[in-house]
Amino acid sequence: MEFISPTEFAKKKIQSVQDYSILAAQSVLNLFRPPHYWADTVQQMDLIGFGSLQIVLASVFFTGAALALNSATTLSRFGATTVIGQLVSIGIVRELGPVLAGLVVAGRNSSGMASELGSMIVTEQIDAMRALGTDPMKKLVTPRVAATVFMLFFLTILGDFMGLLGGSFVAGLLLGLDAHEYWSNAWQTLVFSDVFMGLMKPLVFGFIVATIGCYYGLSTKGGTQGVGRSTTEAVVAAMILIIVVDVFVTRFLMVILGS
Incomplete structure (x- = not known):
């Protein structure tokens, strides 16, 4: 393993952040500059949204079920199992739904973007696009960013419902609670700030997933080995950033909304 001095390491990291x-x-500014590659955007929406749909729904469903089951274990000691719907609702809508959907899409699509763009770098397809007068940022990056942000928003909404459904499944079939009471508590406990927070996070997470995947893909060096390295780094970076940024987004929205 090659030794890198702390100064050189810091320079590389600063350069990476700048790039x-x-x-x-540029991915945001290109949304307002022609040409717009709508066909590419729709294609990416299909790959990202419908390709991740089953995984997101299954993940959040069983998370909601596990959350209800664990909550019931503790609440039953105090005879307060009727509030399970409230706990699942708050936990899924505000936090677990957006984060899980973001992590699933990061694992599936951030890696795909990095490997696809990295392969194009290695085979010099990006250089060929520039030679033909096509901006790779507009053609490859912006459609992926727009599609990821748009589709993750709706994946989160569907995931939230499946999480509540998973909690209802456990509460009704395993714990014997009344389904109407569960859904009533789950619905009534939600306020505007909860829903708003839960719907703003996927917009941020989707932007992170797409831009990280595209950045590592376009930064690929070293042939086919570099493609594999970029793919791994993209997934790790996207997942870590989602978890870290979630804390700051949550705090920021709590201050803004006064909750």
Whole structure:
């Protein structure tokens, strides 16, 4: 393993942050600049949204079921099992639904973007696009960013419902609670700030997933081995950023909403 001095390491990291920031900014600005590659965007929406749908729904469903089951174990000691719907509702809508959906899409699609764009770098397809006068940022990056943000938003909504359904399954069939009471408590406990927070997070997470995947893909070096390395780094970076940024987004929205 080659030794890198702390100064050189810091320079590389600062350069990486700068390059990523430029890519992220350009991906947003390109939304307002022609040409717009709508066909590519729709294709990416299909790959990202419908390709991840089953995994997201299953993940959040069983998470909601596990949350209800664990909550019941504790609440039964105090005779308060009727509030399980409230706990599952708050936990899924505010936190677990958006984060789980983001992590699933990061694992499935951030890696796919990195490997696809990395392969195009290695085979010099990106250089060929530039030679033909096509901007790779507009053609490859912006459609992926727009599609990921858009589809993760709706995946989170569907995932939230499946999480509540998983909690209802456990509460009704395994714990013997009244289904009407569960759904009534789950619905009544939600306020505007809960729903707003739960719907803002996937917009941020989707942007992170797409830009990280595209950045590592376009930064690929070293042939086929570099593609594999970029793919791994993209998944790890996207997942870590989702978890870290979630804390700051939650705190920011709590201050803004006064909750």
